[in-house]
Amino acid sequence: MIKVMLYEDNPQLREGLTMLIDGSDGFTVLASYKNCDNVTDEVDAWKPDVILMDIDMPGTNGIEGLKKIRARNADVKILMLTVFDDNKNVFEAIRNGANGYVLKKTPPAKLLEYIEEAASGGAPMTASIATQVLKMFSQVNTSQNDDYNLSDREKQVLQLLVDGYSYKMIASEMFISIDTVRSHIKKIYEKLHVNSKSEAVAKAFKDKLL
Amino acid sequence: MIKVMLYEDNPQLREGLTMLIDGSDGFTVLASYKNCDNVTDEVDAWKPDVILMDIDMPGTNGIEGLKKIRARNADVKILMLTVFDDNKNVFEAIRNGANGYVLKKTPPAKLLEYIEEAASGGAPMTASIATQVLKMFSQVNTSQNDDYNLSDREKQVLQLLVDGYSYKMIASEMFISIDTVRSHIKKIYEKLHVNSKSEAVAKAFKDKLL
DNA sequence: TGAACAAGCACATGTTTATGTGATTGGTAG
DNA sequence: CTACCAATCACATAAACATGTGCTTGTTCA
Numbered sequence: 310m311i312k313v314m315l316y317e318d319n320p321q322l323r324e325g326l327t328m329l330i331d332g333s334d335g336f337t338v339l340a341s342y343k344n345c346d347n348v349t350d351e352v353d354a355w356k357p358d359v360i361l362m363d364i365d366m367p368g369t370n371g372i373e374g375l376k377k378i379r380a381r382n383a384d385v386k387i388l389m390l391t392v393f394d395d396n397k398n399v400f401e402a403i404r405n406g407a408n409g410y411v412l413k414k415t416p417p418a419k420l421l422e423y424i425e426e427a428a429s430g431g432a433p434m435t436a437s438i439a440t441q442v443l444k445m446f447s448q449v450n451t452s453q454n455d456d457y458n459l460s461d462r463e464k465q466v467l468q469l470l471v472d473g474y475s476y477k478m479i480a481s482e483m484f485i486s487i488d489t490v491r492s493h494i495k496k497i498y499e500k501l502h503v504n505s506k507s508e509a510v511a512k513a514f515k516d517k518l519l
Numbered sequence: 520m521i522k523v524m525l526y527e528d529n530p531q532l533r534e535g536l537t538m539l540i541d542g543s544d545g546f547t548v549l550a551s552y553k554n555c556d557n558v559t560d561e562v563d564a565w566k567p568d569v570i571l572m573d574i575d576m577p578g579t580n581g582i583e584g585l586k587k588i589r590a591r592n593a594d595v596k597i598l599m600l601t602v603f604d605d606n607k608n609v610f611e612a613i614r615n616g617a618n619g620y621v622l623k624k625t626p627p628a629k630l631l632e633y634i635e636e637a638a639s640g641g642a643p644m645t646a647s648i649a650t651q652v653l654k655m656f657s658q659v660n661t662s663q664n665d666d667y668n669l670s671d672r673e674k675q676v677l678q679l680l681v682d683g684y685s686y687k688m689i690a691s692e693m694f695i696s697i698d699t700v701r702s703h704i705k706k707i708y709e710k711l712h713v714n715s716k717s718e719a720v721a722k723a724f725k726d727k728l729l
Numbered sequence: 730t731g732a733a734c735a736a737g738c739a740c741a742t743g744t745t746t747a748t749g750t751g752a753t754t755g756g757t758a759g
Numbered sequence: 760c761t762a763c764c765a766a767t768c769a770c771a772t773a774a775a776c777a778t779g780t781g782c783t784t785g786t787t788c789a
Contacts, residue, residue: 491746
């Protein structure tokens with residue numbers, strides 16, 4: 310028997326979901342609330358397996374609720390429930406340890422399936438959400454890697470710049486004169502199309518050159 | 520009718536899958552191959568909707584095949600198929616634009632469902648894979664966020680530093696005197712425990728302060 | 730009400746960067 | 760063989776930065 314809790318501000322939907330879930334074999338709804346104002350105590354008291362959490366709620370919203378719960382409880386499965394597949398919220402929810410993310414328009418049978426999946430350690434997601442997550446993921450981890458044709462020596466200098474070394478320090482670190490350091494850095498600026506140390510450092514991070 | 524192509528080295532499994540998919544209403548298998556050596560030409564010739572792609576194949580493997588296909592074709596849906604939910608491969612596949620990732624032990628009915636989901640733009644994933652993806656995602660995007668108690672104004676200055684502005688430019692951008700810019704920057708250096716512009720910029724990136 | 734602090738401004742001094750011009754050496758590709 | 764380029768060094772100058780000291784104003788919090 311999967312023990313479910315419900316956070317949803319719309320009374321009709323809350324009732325509907327409760328009836329659907331509670332009326333299905335293998336599921337029971339322990340309690341339902343219209344916002345997350347006392348979420349910590351409530352979850353502590355009921356010890357559910359899965360929590361269905363609406364995002365948009367007056368008072369403490371779903372993301373805040375999620376954070377509060379995760380601050381004390383890493384085990385309970387939390388399924389975010391929302392009308393929009395809004396990029397920012399999906400991102401925030403995942404970042405804060407949501408186990409799944411489904412749209413409210415999900416058909417009842419599918420929803421029950423999702424709850425089961427969450428309970429058994431899966432990560433149920435509506436197709437559109439899953440697509441978004443994959444997209445975000447590949448964006449985050451894809452850098453065009455222009456390389457800019459930096460020579461080995463130049464990369465070395467850039468690395469030291471990034472580590473906060475002054476020209477003088479770089480010179481002694483690399484056993485060359487400060488004027489040589491200058492030449493290298495000038496070349497680096499040309500190749501990166503920048504004209505200051507901090508821009509070069511910023512570019513090194515942005516383009517993951519090092 | 521969803522047009523499917525198959526890349527799978529194991530003859531039994533290849534035949535089994537072909538029979539399953541081709542024998543189901545709404546699906547047709549255009550062709551199947553035992554590796555990706557000529558994947559570009561083959562996909563060009565058949566123009567499938569969905570490609571089932573085994574990862575582990577002799578010759579050109581599934582990840583390589585995926586890359587080759589994506590180099591010329593962004594539309595066709597590619598569903599990775601594997602025995603392991605191996606972290607590295609999942610990561611690589613997603614990075615390179617796979618649409619889904621399912622385990623071979625997936626039951627036939629579920630597999631057909633996944634193919635349909637992929638065809639209609641979804642991102643089908645076996646539960647264990649989805650869980651992994653979420654985990655990776657939250658790892659990648661979780662930084663301790665020390666914050667360092669920067670004031671709003673200080674954050675603003677730091678942002679402009681990162682963007683490569685000089686003190687003078689920051690002053691005119693923020694409508695304050697250059698001396699005030701200096702004060703702010705001094706304070707920022709204290710809070711971040713650094714003592715140069717480039718170190719501050721580097722720290723801003725490392726700690727994702729902005 | 731009084732301490733703490735963010736935000737603003739001023740002036741001074743020394744260091745570091747940015748930029749220009751120019752030169753030597755050694756390796757490599759045409 | 761020669762043209763090209765990375766790596767090295769030198770000298771010079773102006774702009775930008777780092778640091779110190781000191782002052783005013785307004786807000787917030789105990």
